[in-house]
Amino acid sequence: MLELKNVSKKVGEVYHIRDVSMRLEKGSLNVLLGPTLSGKTTLMRLMAGLDKPTEGDVLVNGKSVVGVPVQKRNIAMVYQQFINYPAMTVYENIASPMRIAGVDKKTLDQKVRKAAELMKLGDFLDRLPLNLSGGQQQRTALARAMVKDAEIVLLDEPLANLDYKLREELRIELPRIFAETGAVFVYATTEPHEALLLGGKTATLAEGRVSQFGETISVHNKPVDLQTAQTFSDPPLNLLEVKKVGNQFEFDGQTVSVTGQLDALSDGAYKIGVRPHHVFLNKPSTPALSVKAHVSTSEITGSESFIHVEKNGYRWVALTHGVYRVETGDELALHLDPENFFVFGQDNKLVAAPAKLQGE
Amino acid sequence: MAKITLDKLAHSYLPRPKSDADFALKEIDHVWDDGGAYALLGPSGCGKTTLLNIISGLLVPSKGNILFGEQDVTHLQPEQRNIAQVFQFPVIYDTMTVAENLAFPLVNRRVPKDEISRRVSEMIEILDLGDKAHKKAKGLTADDKQKISLGRGLVRHDVNAILFDEPLTVIDPHMKWQLRTKLKELHRQFEHTMIYVTHDQTEALTFADKVVVMYEGEVVQIGTPEELFDEPAHTFVGYFIGSPGMNVIPADVNGRVAQIGNTKINLQKAYPSLSGNVELGIRPEFIKLTGDDAGLPVQVTSVEDIGRFKIARANINGVTLDTVLPEGGSVPAHPKAIIDPEKINIYKDSHLVKGEA
Numbered sequence: 069m070l071e072l073k074n075v076s077k078k079v080g081e082v083y084h085i086r087d088v089s090m091r092l093e094k095g096s097l098n099v100l101l102g103p104t105l106s107g108k109t110t111l112m113r114l115m116a117g118l119d120k121p122t123e124g125d126v127l128v129n130g131k132s133v134v135g136v137p138v139q140k141r142n143i144a145m146v147y148q149q150f151i152n153y154p155a156m157t158v159y160e161n162i163a164s165p166m167r168i169a170g171v172d173k174k175t176l177d178q179k180v181r182k183a184a185e186l187m188k189l190g191d192f193l194d195r196l197p198l199n200l201s202g203g204q205q206q207r208t209a210l211a212r213a214m215v216k217d218a219e220i221v222l223l224d225e226p227l228a229n230l231d232y233k234l235r236e237e238l239r240i241e242l243p244r245i246f247a248e249t250g251a252v253f254v255y256a257t258t259e260p261h262e263a264l265l266l267g268g269k270t271a272t273l274a275e276g277r278v279s280q281f282g283e284t285i286s287v288h289n290k291p292v293d294l295q296t297a298q299t300f301s302d303p304p305l306n307l308l309e310v311k312k313v314g315n316q317f318e319f320d321g322q323t324v325s326v327t328g329q330l331d332a333l334s335d336g337a338y339k340i341g342v343r344p345h346h347v348f349l350n351k352p353s354t355p356a357l358s359v360k361a362h363v364s365t366s367e368i369t370g371s372e373s374f375i376h377v378e379k380n381g382y383r384w385v386a387l388t389h390g391v392y393r394v395e396t397g398d399e400l401a402l403h404l405d406p407e408n409f410f411v412f413g414q415d416n417k418l419v420a421a422p423a424k425l426q427g428e
Numbered sequence: 429m430a431k432i433t434l435d436k437l438a439h440s441y442l443p444r445p446k447s448d449a450d451f452a453l454k455e456i457d458h459v460w461d462d463g464g465a466y467a468l469l470g471p472s473g474c475g476k477t478t479l480l481n482i483i484s485g486l487l488v489p490s491k492g493n494i495l496f497g498e499q500d501v502t503h504l505q506p507e508q509r510n511i512a513q514v515f516q517f518p519v520i521y522d523t524m525t526v527a528e529n530l531a532f533p534l535v536n537r538r539v540p541k542d543e544i545s546r547r548v549s550e551m552i553e554i555l556d557l558g559d560k561a562h563k564k565a566k567g568l569t570a571d572d573k574q575k576i577s578l579g580r581g582l583v584r585h586d587v588n589a590i591l592f593d594e595p596l597t598v599i600d601p602h603m604k605w606q607l608r609t610k611l612k613e614l615h616r617q618f619e620h621t622m623i624y625v626t627h628d629q630t631e632a633l634t635f636a637d638k639v640v641v642m643y644e645g646e647v648v649q650i651g652t653p654e655e656l657f658d659e660p661a662h663t664f665v666g667y668f669i670g671s672p673g674m675n676v677i678p679a680d681v682n683g684r685v686a687q688i689g690n691t692k693i694n695l696q697k698a699y700p701s702l703s704g705n706v707e708l709g710i711r712p713e714f715i716k717l718t719g720d721d722a723g724l725p726v727q728v729t730s731v732e733d734i735g736r737f738k739i740a741r742a743n744i745n746g747v748t749l750d751t752v753l754p755e756g757g758s759v760p761a762h763p764k765a766i767i768d769p770e771k772i773n774i775y776k777d778s779h780l781v782k783g784e785a
Contacts, residue, residue: 104570104600105569203471203472229597231471232627232628233627233667233668236672258600259601264732264734264735267732285733285735302605303605304602304605345736364609364613367609367612367633367634368654369629369630369633369657370633370652370653370656370658371657371670371711374634376609391654396613396616424756
């Protein structure tokens, strides 16, 4: 088990990581989700012991490891930019941690071949890394991390430089492969979709802070604040500022009546987040806030359409099934069902999430 | 702007290629429309970069010719081709301001001063860089730098084509949406011929009028996003486009019936009796899981909740069958898969077989 207790990292006067506390269980998959510069890599380096925290403590199985050099800790790390030994074959690259650990020949051979098979490198064991594609080089680095039997496996955007489809396959495979080893598994990514596909637990990062840490789908469905919701929405979350008066939400002269938890909110101003697939182009049978907006651009993928619109300075996107053709400048009516509202107070804290979504 | 003719192009990196397998780019013969937006899509090693390098002039093809408009440019250097290029990593001058960076390609070509300032301010507005126009590029974020790279590619109006090589790969997801829609608006406004290389299907499908799907050195399909989704010409296209990709299931096909194991599926079209490697292709979106008696009995092995939908992975006669459940949907107790017969495609040796109505 890996535990961070009130960990901060200051560089000069600037906090790169601020007051992070997390407990990562053995055999668990933990995603660090956040944009570039949100602190993912810094946090991983602190977990690995490559950097010392300015404040706070890092514990492995209850014992502080601050100051223990990384060589003395049982850690495997894979970076976005694949790193291999250029003069060694793929086989030797994968075998290298076991050679250092003095693993016997037979076990070593078995483990190299098993890792190579899982990473689809079986045909390339005799090649040098530079004669492989980027994807194959990264899989070599991943296979080396696998055979190490590390207690803590840290993967820093390991699939970012790989083909889209290969990523899709490895995303399914990686959690299974590493779950078998029983390690604490940490995976950094900028992509919400990737976090959801990996499952496990997710910590959302913004500006060096962990805003939320919990079951991935729970964080997605019940984000504690606006920033977490935005970090966890792709396409971007649509935002609108509404007023609640009595049992009605009002926006731009239009109103919709609300019930249940939304009706229970006190009167006042709120921010509403609506995910793009909940912006309807056809009026639903349930009460909905109907807003007219102008199309700024549309994107059609063949199976889905993204309609980007503008309304009084707001930029929204609607995601709809199938092919939906509109022209730039067209006026469209968008329908928002309060059932799908994420409601935030003026302090940006969540006050209501869609009741139908599962989460804590 | 110009149409681009790829006249029986092929390329091998070997001095004396013997067989088809020696070609990194197998013969391709196409005309791309003036003002069109094309995406070259495929996995690494598929030949898309080779093709782009032939178009930009970094490579002279082993066979065939390339024409911009009516001019044969096969042996011209990149700088003689009048093209603009945007790469994966920003190529800008750190010591220049944003505005100076954008003006640079125009100053180089001796565009009149007032026209330069007009176009530069137009581009700054389009890219939302107004507040940074007179800042040095050095202190900007990677996203802003890449915006400037895009702007430098787009600021010239007289180019034959603009080539993009994975321009959004290193950009954060939120900024990707912004930059992509910007590119799209710019294309509509200026009608440049654009060629965009990517391995990301969403980028390719949303950007391009026509997507050129490449696989092992070959162009396996050129089509609109809808065509690629509805009627993949090759099982690779079905797999590569869509997330998850198309299910490809071994089947026996005869007339209007396909047989998977013991189950018969009626088809909307008639097929000749097919031999060889015959497969049925169906996208996960067009399979429903029900608890009714009708349909193919399947075992669901896992369900992944990815927010706006769920992926249920099922097993049918030992073959994996991906299906998509709506948000909040669940798997029935004894699931049966119902395949929408209108959406079935039939493949022989990986190539689409057109049935008769």
